[in-house]
Amino acid sequence: MACIGYARVSTLDQNSDLQHTALKAAGCKKIFTDHGVSGTRASRPELDKMLDHLRDGDEVIVWKLDRLGRNTRNLLALIDDLEGRGVHFRALTEGITTTGSMGRAMLTVMSAFAQLERDQLAERTRAGMAAAAAHGRRAGRREVTAEDRKVRRACELKAQGLKPADIGKIIGASRATVYRYLAMDTG
Structure with a gap:
């Protein structure tokens, strides 16, 4: 059994050192890291490499649940795929593991709440942009003209x-x- 780590940062200017430190402390000998890749994407270069690398009995460890995926459906499908291949999963910060039925239930509930939080944030953003547009303001950078x-x-x-x-x-x-x-x- 091998402990395999997965880390992800959403933008290229973010740093994955905190995740790597925690994953190494958890016993990960190999860590796959995606830089500048959104967690909403189902396919990510390093995640795909990690999935190809995994063997029956391995354990995938992430620092936080949202590092593996930010979409509930994709996250649960990925966990199902891991379990079907005999690979365990553990999220360090949340203390979730798929080795027991309670961990699986907590994983489902927490990923659903994370999805709800993202959906509400997107909804508030759209409402704020609509309110600004109603007052004549546009989102984004202002247009630069020759008179600037x-x-x-x-x-x-x-x-x-x-x-x-x-x-x-x-x-x-x-x-x-x-x-x-x-x-x-x-x-």
Whole structure:
């Protein structure tokens, strides 16, 4: 029997060190980690590799239940697949394991509550966006036009002979953004 760890972070700038430390302390010799991958996706590169690696009698360990999946249906299907292959599952933070019937029941209940929480958050977000739209506000970044202060300043600096990289340092924008600003110049 091997203890196999799985870690996941949703964005590339997040760090999986906390998960790795906990998984190693739980006895995991091999840890598969997905970086910048949403837990709502059923197929993830490292998760797929881990599933191919697993053998009868192994145990999959995650730091938190939501690291394995954020969609109740997919999570429970994945756990069913593991159990059908003779692989056990354990979530460290929640103290859930599939080795007993009570752990299986708790897993189902907790994943359902996690799904409910995500659904409510999405619903509140949509309601907030609708309320903002009713007051004439739009979600997202505001549109940049040729009349904006930074665009005018970039054009002035370009006329003085500065290079886009230097202009970007002065106005606090990337070189690519400076090129977009300069392309807006109608004068």
